[in-house]
Amino acid sequence: MTAPLDSHAPNTRYVARKRRVTEDKRLAAGRGNFVQDIVLPGMLHVAVLASPHPRAKILSIDTSAALALPGVAAVLTGAQLSAATNPLYGGLPTPEVKWYPLAVDLTRYAGEWVAVVAATSRGLAEDAIELIAVEYESLPCIIDPEAALLPDAPLVHPGHKSNVLYRQTFTWGPVADDFAKAEDTLTFRARWNRSSTVPIETFGALARWDIGREIIEIWASIQMPNYAEQIAASLRIPLNSVKVHHDVDVGGSYGVKRGIKHTIIVAHLSRMLGGVPVRLIEDRLDNMSGGDAHGPDRIFDTTVAFDKNGSIRSLKIRALDDAGAYPGRGPFQLGKPIAALVGPYTINSVEYEAISVTTNKTGQVPVRGFGQSPTNFMIETAVDKVARHLGLDRLEIRRRNFIAPNAFPYEIPTGTKYDSGNYPAVLDKGIALADWQHLTLRRDAIRKEGRLAGIGVATCLEPGGGNNMFEYLMNPAAEITTFMEGCGIRVDSSGRITGIMGTTTSGQGHETLVATIMGEELEREPDDIRVLHADSLAGLPTRSPVASRMAIMLGGAAAGAARKIKDKLIKIAAHNLGVGESELDYDGGTFFDRANPARKLTWEQLCIIAHRQYHKLPAGLEPGLQAEYVWQVPGGGQLPDAQDKVQLYPCFSFQAHFALIEIDPGTGKVSILDYALAHDCGTVINPDIVRGMIIGGVAHGIGAALYEQFTYAPDGQFMSATFADYLMPSVFEVPFVRDVEHCTPSPLTSHGQKGSGEGGYLGAPACIASAVNDALSTRNLCLDSLPMHMMKIEALLNGDSQT
Amino acid sequence: MSMIKLTVNGVARSASAEPRMSLLDFLRENLGLNATHMGCEHGVCGACSVILDGAPVRSCLLFAVQADGHAITTAEGLRKDDGTPGVIMDSFMEAHGLQCGYCTPGMMIAAHALLEQTTSPSDDEIHEAIGGNLCRCTGYAQIVEAIRLAGRRMKDAS
Ligand code: FES
Ligand code: FES
Numbered sequence: 005m006t007a008p009l010d011s012h013a014p015n016t017r018y019v020a021r022k023r024r025v026t027e028d029k030r031l032a033a034g035r036g037n038f039v040q041d042i043v044l045p046g047m048l049h050v051a052v053l054a055s056p057h058p059r060a061k062i063l064s065i066d067t068s069a070a071l072a073l074p075g076v077a078a079v080l081t082g083a084q085l086s087a088a089t090n091p092l093y094g095g096l097p098t099p100e101v102k103w104y105p106l107a108v109d110l111t112r113y114a115g116e117w118v119a120v121v122a123a124t125s126r127g128l129a130e131d132a133i134e135l136i137a138v139e140y141e142s143l144p145c146i147i148d149p150e151a152a153l154l155p156d157a158p159l160v161h162p163g164h165k166s167n168v169l170y171r172q173t174f175t176w177g178p179v180a181d182d183f184a185k186a187e188d189t190l191t192f193r194a195r196w197n198r199s200s201t202v203p204i205e206t207f208g209a210l211a212r213w214d215i216g217r218e219i220i221e222i223w224a225s226i227q228m229p230n231y232a233e234q235i236a237a238s239l240r241i242p243l244n245s246v247k248v249h250h251d252v253d254v255g256g257s258y259g260v261k262r263g264i265k266h267t268i269i270v271a272h273l274s275r276m277l278g279g280v281p282v283r284l285i286e287d288r289l290d291n292m293s294g295g296d297a298h299g300p301d302r303i304f305d306t307t308v309a310f311d312k313n314g315s316i317r318s319l320k321i322r323a324l325d326d327a328g329a330y331p332g333r334g335p336f337q338l339g340k341p342i343a344a345l346v347g348p349y350t351i352n353s354v355e356y357e358a359i360s361v362t363t364n365k366t367g368q369v370p371v372r373g374f375g376q377s378p379t380n381f382m383i384e385t386a387v388d389k390v391a392r393h394l395g396l397d398r399l400e401i402r403r404r405n406f407i408a409p410n411a412f413p414y415e416i417p418t419g420t421k422y423d424s425g426n427y428p429a430v431l432d433k434g435i436a437l438a439d440w441q442h443l444t445l446r447r448d449a450i451r452k453e454g455r456l457a458g459i460g461v462a463t464c465l466e467p468g469g470g471n472n473m474f475e476y477l478m479n480p481a482a483e484i485t486t487f488m489e490g491c492g493i494r495v496d497s498s499g500r501i502t503g504i505m506g507t508t509t510s511g512q513g514h515e516t517l518v519a520t521i522m523g524e525e526l527e528r529e530p531d532d533i534r535v536l537h538a539d540s541l542a543g544l545p546t547r548s549p550v551a552s553r554m555a556i557m558l559g560g561a562a563a564g565a566a567r568k569i570k571d572k573l574i575k576i577a578a579h580n581l582g583v584g585e586s587e588l589d590y591d592g593g594t595f596f597d598r599a600n601p602a603r604k605l606t607w608e609q610l611c612i613i614a615h616r617q618y619h620k621l622p623a624g625l626e627p628g629l630q631a632e633y634v635w636q637v638p639g640g641g642q643l644p645d646a647q648d649k650v651q652l653y654p655c656f657s658f659q660a661h662f663a664l665i666e667i668d669p670g671t672g673k674v675s676i677l678d679y680a681l682a683h684d685c686g687t688v689i690n691p692d693i694v695r696g697m698i699i700g701g702v703a704h705g706i707g708a709a710l711y712e713q714f715t716y717a718p719d720g721q722f723m724s725a726t727f728a729d730y731l732m733p734s735v736f737e738v739p740f741v742r743d744v745e746h747c748t749p750s751p752l753t754s755h756g757q758k759g760s761g762e763g764g765y766l767g768a769p770a771c772i773a774s775a776v777n778d779a780l781s782t783r784n785l786c787l788d789s790l791p792m793h794m795m796k797i798e799a800l801l802n803g804d805s806q807t
Numbered sequence: 808m809s810m811i812k813l814t815v816n817g818v819a820r821s822a823s824a825e826p827r828m829s830l831l832d833f834l835r836e837n838l839g840l841n842a843t844h845m846g847c848e849h850g851v852c853g854a855c856s857v858i859l860d861g862a863p864v865r866s867c868l869l870f871a872v873q874a875d876g877h878a879i880t881t882a883e884g885l886r887k888d889d890g891t892p893g894v895i896m897d898s899f900m901e902a903h904g905l906q907c908g909y910c911t912p913g914m915m916i917a918a919h920a921l922l923e924q925t926t927s928p929s930d931d932e933i934h935e936a937i938g939g940n941l942c943r944c945t946g947y948a949q950i951v952e953a954i955r956l957a958g959r960r961m962k963d964a965s
Contacts, residue, residue, distance in 0.1 A: 024900055031908025032899040033892045034842025034882040038909065041841040127827065204846040204854050204943050205909045255844070255909030256943050288847045511907030511944045692903035696945050700906065703946030727851035727941070735934045735947040764946075 019524045019755055020688050026515040026535070027253075036253040039208040039225045040285055047210070048077050048122040048277070050270060050284035051129035053136050054294050055111035055118050058364040058720025059145035059158065062109055062138060065119060069135035075124040076132045077280065078273055082106035082118060085272060092264055093234045095333050096170050097479050100163035101362065103330040105265035111140070112160055112329035113364045114722050115293030117265075122273050122282050145364040145720040149303065149326035152361040160329055160362040169327060170335050170360040170478060174342070174648055177353025177417035182318035186309035190393055194385050195789035196378035196769075198301035198326070199712040201371050201704065202732060203510075205255025206286035207263040207295055211270040213279045219541075220271050222248045227257035227510050228370075229487075229547040231264065232540040238268050239275070250537035254510035258372040258704070258765075259550065260297040261510065262332070292725045298714050299371030300337050301326035304382040310390050314401040316349060319386065322357040323379075327368045334368030335360035337375030339474030340551075343467040343652035344376065346416050347383040348427045349405040353417050358478075364720050370550065372704065373466070373762040377769055380464040384770035385788055388777065398461050398774070399435065403428060406463075413751075419649025421639065422465075422656045423750045423758075425684070430746045431463060434660035434682030437744045443664050443678065451782060456667040456801075457677075460775025463660045464767035466685070467653035468759020470551025471640035474652055487637050489553070490544025491561035493522060493569055495629035497615035499593075499608045501528060503535040503565075505558060506543025512761055513693045514554055518562045520689055521754065525566035527592045528607070545634055552759030555689055556655055556750075557635060563754035564633030572629065576613055577605045579622040638752040655750045655758040657685040661702075661771035667779050672798030674710055674776060676739045681764060681771075684746040687756035695743060697763040703738040705768025711737070713791050811875045815840065816884030824871040831855045833871035834881060842882035842912040846941070853940030856913040857881050863920040882912030885919060894964070895919055895957045904953030906944035913940050918954045926962040928954070 030036060067079040082104055091102040102108075107116050119136055123129035146152045146160065152167040160167055183189065209224035222235065226248070236243040254261055266284050273282040286295055305322040327334045338358040345354055371377075391401040407414050409426040416422065443459050450457035475482040492504035503518040515535035523530030538544070544561075547553070570590075577595035578585045581603055589596045593607030605613075613620045614629045621627060637654055644650035664678040679702065688694045711731040715723040724730040741764070749756025769790055776792050785800050812821040815838060822837040829848070834840045834857070846854030848867045855867040858880035885893045892900065895915050905911040914937055921928055921936035928936070933954050942950060 025903050027908070028900040028903060028905060029892075032896050032905055032911055032915070033886060034896075034912050034915075036841075036908050038841075038844070040835070040845065127825070202943065203907070203909070204852055204941060205844070205907070206846075254907060256907040258943070285845075288849065511905075513906070692949070693906075696903055696906055696949055699946035699948045700942075700944045701946070704943065726849055727847045728849070732941055732943065734939070734941060735937055735951070738946050738948075741946060741948060 016524055017527060018520050018530050020691065022691055023520065023530065025513045025690065025693060026519055027509065027513055031253065037251060038205060038253050038255055039210060039223055042210055042223050044210065044212060044281035047281040047283055048124065049126040049129050050120050050122050050273070050282060051126060051133050052117045052290055052294065053119040053133045055107060055116045056114060057111055057140050057142045058114040059143045060111045060140040061143060062107060062111060062118065063141055064139045066137040067119065070121055070132040073132045073135060075128045076121055077277055078122045079136065080106065080120050080273060082108040089238045089268055089272060090240060092238055092268065092332065094331055095336055095475060095479060096331060097481055098164055098169055101161045101169065101331060103332065105268045113366050114720055115366055116329065117294050120269055147363055147365065147716050147718060147720050149301065149324055149361050149363055152363050160364060167361050167363065168359065169331050169362050170358065173355065173357040175355045176649065179318050179320065179353040179355045182353045183309045186317045187311045189307055189309045190389055191307040192385065192389055192788060194304040194306065194382045196300055196302040196381060197790060198298050198714040199708050199791065200297055200299040200714065201258035201260045202730065203256030203258065203261065206288060206291040207261055207266055208283065208285035209263055209267045209270050210281060210283035211267065211274045212281040213274040215279045218245050219247050220245060220275065222246070222267060222271065223252050224263060224267055225252060225254045225261050226263065226508055227254055227549055228262040229550060234264050235267055235271060239271055244541060246540060248540040250506060250508045250539055250543065252508060254508050257510035259370040259374065262369045265296060288727070289725050292730060293722045294366055296330060296367035297369050298328060298366055299368060300375055300378050301368065302378045306382055306386055308386045308390060312394065314390060314394055314396045314404045316351050316390060316405050318353045319346065319351060320355040324359045324361065326363050326365065327360050328365040329362060330367035331360065331362060332367055333370055336474055336478060337370060339478045340374040341376050341379035342418050342474060342477065343420050344465040344656065345379065345418055347380065348407055348425065348463055348465055348658060350407050365716055372765045374551065376467065376762065377705065377708065377766050380766050381770045381773060381790065384462045384464065384774060388774050392781065399431065402431065402463050420652045423654060423752050424748050425656060425658050426746070426748045427463065427658055430658055430682045430684045431660045433744050433746055434662055434680060437682060437742055438662035438680035443662065446664060450666055456669055456779040456782065458665055458775040458777065458779030460663040460665065460771040460778060461661065462767045462770035462774055464770060466552060466657040466659065466759055466762050466766045468552035468657055469556040469637055469654040470547065470553045471637040471653060473640065473644065473650045477644055477648060477650065485641050485643060487547045487640065488545050488634050489547060489557035489561045490632060490634040491518065491558060491565045492544055492632045493565040493630065495569055495611055497611055499611040501526070501533040503533055503562060504538050504543065505535060506538050506546040507548045508537060509549065512549055512554060513690060514549065514558060516690055516693065517555060517559055521559050521562040522566045525563055526570060544632055552762045554761070555757045556753050556759055557637065559689065559757055560754045561633050561635045564635055565631045568631035568633060569629055572625070573610050575622050575625060576610055580605055580613065580620055654752050657758040657760060659683045659764065659767045661767040663771050663775045665772070665775040665779060667776065667797060669801055672794035672801060674792065674794065674797065676706065679739045680742040681767065682744045682746055684748050685760040686750045686758040687747060688745060689757055694760045697760050698743055699741045699764060701763025701765035702741050702768045703733050705765045706738060706772060707733045708790060709769040709772035710791050711793065809872055811871050813874050813876065814878040816880055826870065826872055828871045829867055830869040830871050830874050831866035834866060840881050840883055844909055844912060853917065854910050854913045856916040856940065858916060858920060863917055882915055885915055894960050898957035898960060899953040902949050902953035902956050904945065904950040910940060910942040914942065914950055918957060921954065922958050922961055926958040928958055
């Protein structure tokens with residue numbers, strides 16, 4: 005066991021210091037380069053025709069009138085597109101679940117795209133869409149995920165012969181034993197309804213087939229791993245014929261910007277039309293109803309085994325998730341939370357039955373945290389219920405079950421080792437910041453006046469870094485044991501540094517990250533470092549900014565590349581100063597002979613030698629100053645053992661949330677009166693960025709907890725197609741969030757950093773639910789279904805008052 | 808097609824547009840002013856906000872023809888004459904009042920409209936001013952701080 009690392013502002017020049025965010029210079033000046041800003045000569049615009057039926061046979065499609073409209077260049081149907089392309093990627097071994105960008109023969113949800121038109125303007129393309137005549141035969145549909153399991157349920161993919169895409173039970177540790185020994189058990193159901201991240205920018209893609217070079221060029225508001233690979237596979241072209249431009253600014257994603265079907269449509273059209281650029285920008289209706297960008301839709305049935313002192317021994321969890329019509333990578337959101345399936349607690353064993361079903365809803369994609377936020381909500385609900393059952397304080401039960409600060413690295417039953425943490429210290433900081441005593445007084449004062457008030461607490465983990473091993477756990481055909489990230493560096497003859505990353509950015513400030521870390525390593529001013537987003541053919545391997553991994557993985561790769569440069573500079577300096585490498589000191593770019601500091605070589609001199617003066621280089625040293633570094637996920641790289649134990653994700657951030665809420669008993673409306681959290685993501689690279697993600701994540705979590713839901717009527721019609729129906733928090737719904745950082749560095753990363761991009765979203769829903777239930781407990785009520793919409797609460801309260 | 812003449816960021820501009828074209832599309836496509844963004848096209852998110860004759864409006868809900876003869880300020884108009892960031896832009900940079908930058912031009916337009924009225928707005932006034940602008944990244948705290956900072960700087964400069 006190692007002693008807990010517990011330091012505060014590290015001894016750094018640039019890391020963890022207040023510095024302006026590089027990207028803000030262009031974005032706050034209205035000079036972004038979003039996909040909608042990219043205009044190519046002769047570009048065509050695509051509009052989509054969506055199915056009005058949740059499930060229907062396509063009997064015929066007549067496109068002749070649309071094609072005859074002047075300005076229309078092409079009309080494409082599912083039959084045509086599926087004949088020319090391979091199905092889109094599906095992660096599970098379900099060969100009969102075929103996903104094409106446009107429906108083939110059968111539509112599987114209301115809003116599914118059936119045909120597209122490419123025309124000289126979007127308006128014209130929409131006019132032509134109205135001229136397409138489709139004959140449908142409407143069929144019964146399946147919307148409820150539990151009903152989808154029944155033997156007589158309509159089949160979403162008839163060839164698959166079942167609506168179950170995946171079902172497996174894992175048992176980690178002595179579950180039966182622990183349940184037998186436990187003094188008590190509790191069973192409950194927790195419901196996480198369908199919501200998503202819903203960025204303010206919809207998805208868009210622009211493609212141009214460069215015939216001469218045989219390259220399909222793509223500009224898209226994309227954030228996903230293996231995008232180029234999936235494009236190549238679907239279009240049946242070599243991978244080195246796909247060039248994804250990564251210098252497109254992405255207007256928010258938080259996981260969902262995965263428009264692979266949109267991309268295949270525009271890429272195919274551009275090839276079909278001899279290289280004319282073609283773009284598809286979703287309008288908001290396209291995005292919400294047919295963009296395949298919804299998130300988890302999950303029912304947990306959990307039994308928790310515990311002792312009278314509040315010590316939790318074991319969990320039995322059944323998670324049923326509704327992946328919608330086309331699963332893609334969505335079902336893996338059942339797998340990733342295995343990384344932190346017991347939360348920050350010393351729970352000795354866990355049984356986990358994961359079930360993914362397909363229904364007649366739009367497809368599910370990875371959402372911020374990749375299934376972790378629903379799982380955290382379920383775990384925290386369990387802890388609160390045990391506390392309430394035993395009459396224990398909710399803070400005390402957490403303290404009793406926390407993994408101790410001196411127990412790290414700590415292996416949980418599923419085989420993952422948590423890298424570091426100090427949960428009691430973070431909890432204490434949060435209690436101090438929130439002023440728990442004062443919160444309690446305020447709550448009790450409100451209650452005295454006969455109104456409903458509650459305090460919420462949630463202590464949650466944020467696994468960061470990724471490593472994809474959940475995919476192998478769920479599908480052993482996917483023998484993938486790396487989730488690497490690369491970074492390049494060039495120092496030119498004038499001494500200026502260029503960092504080269506290989507993926508897009510959607511608000512996380514990666515340019516700032518790379519510049520700060522390279523600047524730190526080389527002791528050069530980060531503001532002078534330029535960071536480029538190389539395209540997919542020019543750049544190094546990347547797995548994109550998912551899995552709360554970029555500070556860890558891109559940061560590590562940037563540090564690795566910079567260290568290679570420094571190693572080279574040491575060699576050049578030692579050679580030219582005629583001393584050993586260990587006899588040199590380095591400060592701000594200059595190497596000094598330690599014995600005689602007047603003898604030195606400056607950064608500029610060294611760069612000139614490297615680039616121009618071969619005769620001054622040590623024998624055999626490559627001229628120039630350039631390096632590449634590709635980093636494997638620390639601690640990863642192995643397949644699961646025979647007990648399915650495996651390291652999932654390397655780093656574990658921690659957060660303690662506190663909220664005071666009041667419920668209007670008349671309307672059920674929840675008002676958040678106060679919100680505070682303490683957060684530990686190890687070393688913070690840029691304080692403004694981390695704070696923004698944490699608070700932004702809390703806002704997003706408040707949405708998931710109280711307002712946001714994609715609703716389907718029982719007949720399969722989609723009810724939440726606008727921002728007036730899908731309710732996202734405005735500034736009025738988000739309280740002022742007080743936050744404090746704690747730093748338990750990760751021993752696995754370049755500067756002790758951990759992930760923070762999933763941020764407050766991983767704890768806020770659990771915290772708000774805890775607060776609402778604290779309020780409802782005064783009337784012996786409880787609600788374990790998110791979002792806790794005011795109508796649900798009002799119905800619950802009125803039911804209560806009538807009895 | 809109708810010819811539309813208007814003043815944008817103090818400059819007289821004209822271009823023709825179909826009667827059904829929104830002011831948002833007109834600014835972006837016909838005038839090449841890309842800072843104004845499309846978020847919902849149904850009047851909820853505020854990403855498309857511009858100032859029309861002194862008041863913030865949603866350019867997705869107006870037809871270009873309705874702006875004929877009027878004066879418009881877009882986020883580009885918040886730059887200084889030499890193209891460098893104006894005080895609101897610089898304050899958003901300093902306070903990191905953004906992440907992806909997509910809602911940001913609309914937020915800055917809302918801030919501009921507010922700070923034209925008062926350079927020392929209360930938090931309630933700031934909330935009121937940006938209450939119709941959705942941001943999915945920030946949770947609003949740093950946006951509010953950016954607007955407060957911009958107000959302070961404007962006040963100090965006056
Ligand atoms: S785009 Fe105009 S309000 Fe959303
Ligand atoms: S900064 Fe991304 S939506 Fe506001």
